[in-house]
Amino acid sequence: xxxxxxxxxxxxxxxxxxxxxxxxxxxxxxxxxxxxxxxxxxxxxxxxxxxxxxxxxxxxxxxxxxxxxxxxxxxxxxxxxxxxxxxxxxxxxxxxxxxxxxxxxxxxxxxxxxxxxxxxxxxxxxxxxxxxxxxxxxxxxxxxxxxxxxxxxxxxxxxxxxxxxxxxxxxxxxxxxxxxxxxxxxxxxxxxxxxxxxxxxxxxxxxxxxxxxxxxxxxxxxxxxxxxxxxxxxxxxxxxxxxxxxxxxxxxxxxxx
Numbered sequence: 001x002x003x004x005x006x007x008x009x010x011x012x013x014x015x016x017x018x019x020x021x022x023x024x025x026x027x028x029x030x031x032x033x034x035x036x037x038x039x040x041x042x043x044x045x046x047x048x049x050x051x052x053x054x055x056x057x058x059x060x061x062x063x064x065x066x067x068x069x070x071x072x073x074x075x076x077x078x079x080x081x082x083x084x085x086x087x088x089x090x091x092x093x094x095x096x097x098x099x100x101x102x103x104x105x106x107x108x109x110x111x112x113x114x115x116x117x118x119x120x121x122x123x124x125x126x127x128x129x130x131x132x133x134x135x136x137x138x139x140x141x142x143x144x145x146x147x148x149x150x151x152x153x154x155x156x157x158x159x160x161x162x163x164x165x166x167x168x169x170x171x172x173x174x175x176x177x178x179x180x181x182x183x184x185x186x187x188x189x190x191x192x193x194x195x196x197x198x199x200x201x202x203x204x205x206x207x208x209x210x211x212x213x214x215x216x217x218x219x220x221x222x223x224x225x226x227x228x229x230x231x232x233x234x235x236x237x238x239x240x241x242x243x244x245x246x247x248x249x250x251x252x253x254x255x256x257x
Contacts, residue, residue: 008072020219024212024231026054028238029110029140029251032206036138036253037064037106046104046132048093048125049111053079053086060085067104069096071112093125099132107133109141110251117177117184119194126198130256139200139254148213148248149175149185188245191252200254206238207247214248 033055037043043064047056050068052075060066061084069091070076079088089098093112107129116122129139150173154160163169168176175185188205195202212219212234219227237243244250 008075019216020222020227021209021212021216024219024234025209025249027231028206028208028234029142030055030058031235032204032251032253033059033106033108033140036140040105043105044103045106045108046096046099046129047086047108047110048096048129049109050079050086050088051075051111053082053084053088055108055110056086056088057082057084067099069093094121094128096128096132101131102134103132105134105137107137107139109139111142113141114144114183117179117181119190119197122194123197126194126200126254130198130200130254133256135256137256138203139256141252141254142208143191143250143252144183144185145245145247145250146173146175146185146187146190147246149183152214188250191250195252195254199257201257202252203255204239204253205244206251206253207234207240207244208238208249208251210234210238210243210247212248 041063045059045064045066047066047068050056050070053068056066056068056079066086068079068086068088070079070088071090071092073090076088076090079086091098093109093116109125109129112125113122116125126139126141129141133139150160150169154163154169160169168181170176174187177184191205212230219230222230
């Protein structure tokens with residue numbers, strides 16, 4: 001069992017997207033999934049790195065033809081236990097060989113790129129998603145952002161000096177991550193370079209959670225009406241280029257040529 005599998009066997013991904021900071025990420029992301037599925041009733045979707053099926057199961061309920069691929073067997077078991085119409089498989093984002101070229105209208109890549117530590121692997125995952133997606137279809141690719149990692153793990157949790165001394169931060173505070181760190185963090189220029197290497201064109205990029213992950217306790221303390229207003233706020237600013245790089249996550253929307 002890999003370190004990543006051991007991590008997700010203990011980490012409750014099911015609860016994360018149910019908590020308020022996770023709800024912000026989920027609802028904003030779903031807004032864009034629906035936008036690019038507009039007028040495509042019954043469209044085929046592949047959810048690569050589907051976790052416990054938060055997106056897959058809901059999209060299947062809405063009538064889409066959903067296929068899920070998940071690396072962590074624990075998560076896959078939870079997904080399958082939900083009794084949905086999702087076709088779920090154990091698999092790896094780097095090798096989707098069970099699926100033919102041009103099979104899906106949309107590919108969701110909302111987790112694997114967090115855990116791939118080399119540009120080569122990230123580009124491979126993007127290319128595999130593009131291969132199985134029909135020409136003119138869309139890929140939604142999510143990333144963990146550099147500044148969130150620096151501010152939260154580095155400064156808030158008091159690890160910044162240790163990270164600099166250990167070579168985990170460059171002179172300009174760019175994260176240098178290894179597989180043992182589990183997560184990898186990028187900046188917008190890194191994402192731009194990956195797209196160029198993968199031969200994919202960006203249609204939009206947005207921040208699904210914005211400040212939500214910085215404000216977990218504050219969100220939990222809000223009454224329902226205030227939280228609803230925060231969700232409306234994030235919906236309204238999620239495409240703001242001056243805010244995207246500071247979000248915990250971004251989602252890049254790519255069109256397959």
